[in-house]
Amino acid sequence: MLIFVVIVIDYLLFMMMYSYNPVYSLLIFIVSSMIIYLFFRPNKGLTWLLLNSYKVDEKIVIEDILKQLYHNSNNNITTNFLVNALGYKDAVIISGIDKMIDSDLVYFDNDFFKLTEEGFDYAVKIVRVHRLWERYLAEKTGFDKAEWHGIAERKEHETNEDEAMELATQLGNPIFDPHGDPIPTSTGKIAEIDSIPLSGLAIGEVGKIINIDDNPEIIYKQILAENIHIGSQIKILENNSTRVTFYSEGEEFRLAPIVAGNIKVFILKNQEEIQDKSIVRLTALNPGETAIVEGISKESRGDSRRRLLDLGFVRGAKVSIDLVNPFGEPTGYYIKGTTIALRDDQALKILIKKD
Amino acid sequence: MDKITIKNIIALAEELRWKIGDDFHDNLAEGIYADAAEIVEDAIISKSNKTARLDNKIDRIVTSRVWGFPIMFFILGIVLWLTIQGANYPSAMLSDFLLGDIRPVLKSLASGVGMPWWLSGFLINGVYLAVAWVIAVMLPPMAIFFPLFTLLEDFGYLPRVAFNLDYLFKKSGAHGKQALTMSMGFGCNAAGVVATRIIDSPRERLIAIITNNFSLCNGRWPTQILLATIFIGAVVPASMSGMVSLAAVFGIAVLGIFFMFFVSWALSKTLLKGEVSTFNLELPPYRPPNFWQTIYTSIIDRTLIVLWRAIVFAAPAGAAIWLISNLNIGDQSIAAWIIQYLDGFGFIIGLNGVILLAYIVAIPANEIVIPTILMLTVLVTGMQAGEGAGVMFELDSVNDTAAILKAGGWTVLTAINVMLFSLLHNPCSTTIYTIYKETKSKKWTLIATILPIIMGLVVTFVVAQIWRIIAN
Numbered sequence: 001m002l003i004f005v006v007i008v009i010d011y012l013l014f015m016m017m018y019s020y021n022p023v024y025s026l027l028i029f030i031v032s033s034m035i036i037y038l039f040f041r042p043n044k045g046l047t048w049l050l051l052n053s054y055k056v057d058e059k060i061v062i063e064d065i066l067k068q069l070y071h072n073s074n075n076n077i078t079t080n081f082l083v084n085a086l087g088y089k090d091a092v093i094i095s096g097i098d099k100m101i102d103s104d105l106v107y108f109d110n111d112f113f114k115l116t117e118e119g120f121d122y123a124v125k126i127v128r129v130h131r132l133w134e135r136y137l138a139e140k141t142g143f144d145k146a147e148w149h150g151i152a153e154r155k156e157h158e159t160n161e162d163e164a165m166e167l168a169t170q171l172g173n174p175i176f177d178p179h180g181d182p183i184p185t186s187t188g189k190i191a192e193i194d195s196i197p198l199s200g201l202a203i204g205e206v207g208k209i210i211n212i213d214d215n216p217e218i219i220y221k222q223i224l225a226e227n228i229h230i231g232s233q234i235k236i237l238e239n240n241s242t243r244v245t246f247y248s249e250g251e252e253f254r255l256a257p258i259v260a261g262n263i264k265v266f267i268l269k270n271q272e273e274i275q276d277k278s279i280v281r282l283t284a285l286n287p288g289e290t291a292i293v294e295g296i297s298k299e300s301r302g303d304s305r306r307r308l309l310d311l312g313f314v315r316g317a318k319v320s321i322d323l324v325n326p327f328g329e330p331t332g333y334y335i336k337g338t339t340i341a342l343r344d345d346q347a348l349k350i351l352i353k354k355d
Numbered sequence: 356m357d358k359i360t361i362k363n364i365i366a367l368a369e370e371l372r373w374k375i376g377d378d379f380h381d382n383l384a385e386g387i388y389a390d391a392a393e394i395v396e397d398a399i400i401s402k403s404n405k406t407a408r409l410d411n412k413i414d415r416i417v418t419s420r421v422w423g424f425p426i427m428f429f430i431l432g433i434v435l436w437l438t439i440q441g442a443n444y445p446s447a448m449l450s451d452f453l454l455g456d457i458r459p460v461l462k463s464l465a466s467g468v469g470m471p472w473w474l475s476g477f478l479i480n481g482v483y484l485a486v487a488w489v490i491a492v493m494l495p496p497m498a499i500f501f502p503l504f505t506l507l508e509d510f511g512y513l514p515r516v517a518f519n520l521d522y523l524f525k526k527s528g529a530h531g532k533q534a535l536t537m538s539m540g541f542g543c544n545a546a547g548v549v550a551t552r553i554i555d556s557p558r559e560r561l562i563a564i565i566t567n568n569f570s571l572c573n574g575r576w577p578t579q580i581l582l583a584t585i586f587i588g589a590v591v592p593a594s595m596s597g598m599v600s601l602a603a604v605f606g607i608a609v610l611g612i613f614f615m616f617f618v619s620w621a622l623s624k625t626l627l628k629g630e631v632s633t634f635n636l637e638l639p640p641y642r643p644p645n646f647w648q649t650i651y652t653s654i655i656d657r658t659l660i661v662l663w664r665a666i667v668f669a670a671p672a673g674a675a676i677w678l679i680s681n682l683n684i685g686d687q688s689i690a691a692w693i694i695q696y697l698d699g700f701g702f703i704i705g706l707n708g709v710i711l712l713a714y715i716v717a718i719p720a721n722e723i724v725i726p727t728i729l730m731l732t733v734l735v736t737g738m739q740a741g742e743g744a745g746v747m748f749e750l751d752s753v754n755d756t757a758a759i760l761k762a763g764g765w766t767v768l769t770a771i772n773v774m775l776f777s778l779l780h781n782p783c784s785t786t787i788y789t790i791y792k793e794t795k796s797k798k799w800t801l802i803a804t805i806l807p808i809i810m811g812l813v814v815t816f817v818v819a820q821i822w823r824i825i826a827n
Contacts, residue, residue, distance in 0.1 A: 022823035025703065029816065042625055142558050142632040175377040185369070295385070304633045306384075311635060314388040322411060323638070326420045327522035330531075332638055336392070337401070339414070341518050341636035343525060 060157045061088060061096040063126050066105065069115045070123035076112040121188060128184040129164045130156040131177035136167055138178035139302040145224055148178065149214045161186075178301065180211030180230055180264065195264040199244050199257045201236045206274050207265035208233050209248075219262050226253055227348055231298030233275045234265065249351060250280025278354060282319070282333070282347040290320040291352040293335075300349040312336035313350055410640045417515045427516050431538055434503050438542065439576060442496035449494065453487035477677055480746045485673025485723060488747065489665050492722040493543075496573045497658045500542035505653040508535075509644035517636055527616045528623025530559035531636055533566075537615060540570025541608075544786040545661045547572075548793055558630035562619045564790055565803040568782040569615040571608045574721030575777050579604045581725060585757040586770035603774070611778050614810065626802070661785060668719035668784040676716050676727060680734055680745035688744065694735055704812060705772040705819030709735065709763060714776070719784045721777070723747060729756065732763035768822045772815040779811030 039047045064086050069077055082093050097113070100106045105119035115123060133152035137143050143151060159167070165186060168174070175191050177183055182191035195210055209232050214220045228248070237252070238245035244260040246253055255263075268274050279294050295315055296308055312335045313319075322339045323332030330341040342350075372379075416422050461483060465475035507513050513535050521531025532554045540547030547567040554560040571579065583603040588596030679690040694708035701707040713727040726747035733741045740759055741748040750756045760770075781804045782790070791800040 020703070022820040022827075026817070026820040026824070029820070140631070141629045142627075143629050147628070172380055173372060175373070189373075191373075303631050305381075307633045307635055309385065309388050311637075312392065314385060314392050316389055317392060323414055323418055323518070325522065326418065326423050326519060329522050329525070330518065330634075330636065332414070332418075332518065338640075339410075339638035341521070341531075341638060343521070343634050346634060 056088065056092055057157070058096060058099065061086075061092055062100055062105070063122075063157055064088075065093070065096055065100065066115070066119060066123040067126055067130075069106065069113060070120070070127060073115070077114075078112060082113075124184045124188050124190070125161070125164075126156055128186070129159045129167075131181055131183040132164060132167045132171065132174070133159070134177045134179065135171055135174050135183065139171060145178075146217070146221055149217070178230070179214050180209075193264075193266070195266050197261045198234070198236075198246070198255075198263040198265050199239065199260040201239060201265065201267070203236050203239055205267060206233060206235045207267045209263055210266045211264035213262040213264070219259050222259055223255075223263065226255070228253060228263065229297045229299040229349065233268070233279075247277075250284045276353065279351055280354065282342075282350040282352050283344055285319070285321055285352060285354065287321045287324060289354055290318060291354045293317045293319055294351040294353050297349040297351060300346070304346070308346070308350065311340050312338075319352060413641055414515065414638070417512070418519055423519045427519060430507070430512070431516075434500065434507070435541060437503065438496050438500040438573070441499045442573075445495040445498075446491055449491040450488075453491055454484070458483065458487070473681070476681065476745065477674060480742075481673045481675075481677025482670050483673070484747060485669045485676065485719075486666050488723055488726065489669040489720045490662065492577075493574065493665055493720065494658070494662055497543055497546070497661060498654060500573070501546065501653040501657040502650045504539060504542065505649050505657075506644045506646070509642075509649050511639050511641040514636065514638050518638060521636065523616075524619070527620035528559075528627075529562045529566075529616075529619040530554050530556060530634065533559065533563040533619070536563045536567060537570050537612070540567045540572060542573055543661055544568050544570065544572045544782055545664065545789040546657050548786060548789045549657070551793065555635075556631070556633045558623065558627050558632040559634070561627055561630060561794065561799060562622050564793060565622060565799065565806065566615045566618050568786065568803065568807050569611045569618065569778070571611050571778060572721065574783065576604070578721065578725055578777050579607055579774055581753070581756065582770045582774050584753060585760065586765070586767050590767060607774050607778050610775075614779070618806070618810075661789075664785040664788060665720055665783075668788070669723070672716060672719040672723070676723075676730075676747065677745035679712075679716065680730070688734065690731060691735055694731065703819070704815040705768050705822065706776065706815060707764060707769065710769075710773055710776070714780060718781065721783055724777070725749065728763075729759055732759055736762050738762055768819060768826075771822075772818060775818065776811045776815050779807050779814055781805070781808050 037045075039045050065082055068082060068085050072081075075081070079090070079093055079097065082088075082097075083090055086093065088096075097106065100119070101108075104116055105122060106113050107116055108114075130152045133155045134148045137148045137151060138145075168183075168186070173185075174183055180193075182193060184190045193210060198207075198209075201207060209228065209230050212220070212223055212228070212230055232248045234246045234248040234253075236244070236246050239257075241257065244255050244257055282291075285291055293313055293315060296305055296313060300308060317335055319333050319335045321331060322334035323341070325331060325341075330343045331347065332339045332341045333347075417426055458479065461479050462475065465479060504513075514532075516538075517531035517534055519531075520534040524531050524533050533551075535553065536547050536550045539550040544567050547570060548564050551560050551563040551567070554563055580600070583600035584596075587603045588600035591599045679693065680688050682689050684692060690712060693712050697708035697711045701709075701711050709728055709731045713724050713731060717724045717727050726749050729749065730741055730745070730747045732738075734744055736759075738759065740750075740755070750759075781787070787800060787804055790803050791797070794800060
């Protein structure tokens, strides 16, 4: 094989030496680099797409169908629904369903598919692995939030029960994934969350964001771009059919109701739990002002969070601006007798109370 | 304990964990941190922070909009100028001593004990010459650059540079401190790679390691200056040639910085996006540097370690250079065969077989690339210059050097492409070894080695084709 490649290269070089023309060689170069780009560009390269379309693993199809049935237990699921939701070919879905009926994972109920008890347990296991992976990606790697879901979608099919157990232990048996969805335990126990969509709150109500849905991706990316954080307290200022406006951590956010619907909040009724309105983000601090650190947002995770704690950004610490950068970022904060420079995306996740 | 009790305990633990909730770990850790902070506050009485205010005054100047950048360029410019200019004299002295005084002594000693010509040639003209060469050209600049740099670091100025430039590096997914490791790379890439230890965020550190090679190092500055003087300065009127050749060298260095940013950006978006990233930059108070200790540690820790690694790799390279030039297969030397074989490919990318072979055998040190090219050119053209097959040499006269290169078929295009290839090729073996030591990963070492070569081949290829299209 290698010898063959060497011979081909030798031949090409030989040809080029005797009939060399810079225009042709540049053209050959441009065309071949375009082909390489088309085939091997990250994620969207033709090679990966082709590989994926040929490699329809039955296990993956079955597990994807199980998840659809689990997440849409209130809807009436038909083959059409599955084809639309999953993007597999009809024949693939149908043969998957056949297999599942044979092995007692699903049954027909008035032309609609339903999960059997066995199928339900299987689905819960897949959901558990998916959410454990998301938690792992959030805590232990540097992947961007928008990529967690896609990676977990792949990993959930490759992880067996022992590996899931190990993952859970490594993460300290977490109860929630980074989006705020509960992670089922190995015995199938699921934390119940008492939440309503942000768009369902009345004006003046105060809540705490406990879940941001990562599906559909377009809406999730909009929410990410707004710098809305899980764990933040919010107060509704306006809620009508065209927009939802709310106050959180010193800033006002405006969202379309369809976007706001993907944010779930827990309504706070207990006055003691409701934060002071003067709690803002560190980015709101101006030169010359001093403030007390109130805490670090839930959105700061893993090593990043520990590093901030190490540097002294803990509840009760005094902070002020020491240095402003010629480019505007990062800013030098004076804390515990030293100057620490932080970028804005970090300072956004530190909550303070101005003096 | 019997199994049932253990099971019960585990069940109880599960139950409790459930009740405590998910925030428990975080809250506990934060509580401990907050308590510790409180205890410190109660127990430690600090003097009024007068020094902190003075620090702040200095900081306001060195990070100001108006003065920040001029001060930075001025200081880094001085350091580079001192290194390049200051190293000339001791380098010449070392070279006179090791090559001019010691080598004849070794030679007469060898012939005194009746050593056959091939053994003395192999040992003295091959191994010894390469080692001596590397010491003479490498030691002085490093012995000047590292202490100066370490003094600036100790004083506390360098973190301010990182602070000023962080925004630019953030745009390409890197850390502000990469400005420092990059500057260190202008002295020596191996030392630059070691210096990335100051970046404690894993992803940004890898970026800094892989892209350090795009800083034109000490071993490559002389190549750039020589070629720019001979070929690029010559195409403009003599009154401007100095300026133009200087601008060409400067342009290559700036191009290196551009590639550094570009590759950093590309890596952070592709290969490295999963690595953990934690930014923070401490701006420690200024303090007078501990002068002698700094000099001592920078000479021992940085200079000598790097030099030792270079020597270890230079010795076999010297042996290889001598052997390929003196061993014959059929009617010509191995070197001539390889050059003949590489000439076709070399032509396509605007170089030639001699240059490619020189870059292959001179992997241990960029310093010996030009001497090897000169020796090989003489070998294949059969000119009367140098000291014979396998003996690297350099000429004092720029005109004589130019004559040899032109006899070897060099044009302005060749010179430009060698300058580009000198910027964009694999790191020297010392740096490759250092990258392996620092990353402990074959994968990243391989990427750091291969990536610049591919870029170099592509860039020289494209430049050669466009040059030829325009020239015709």
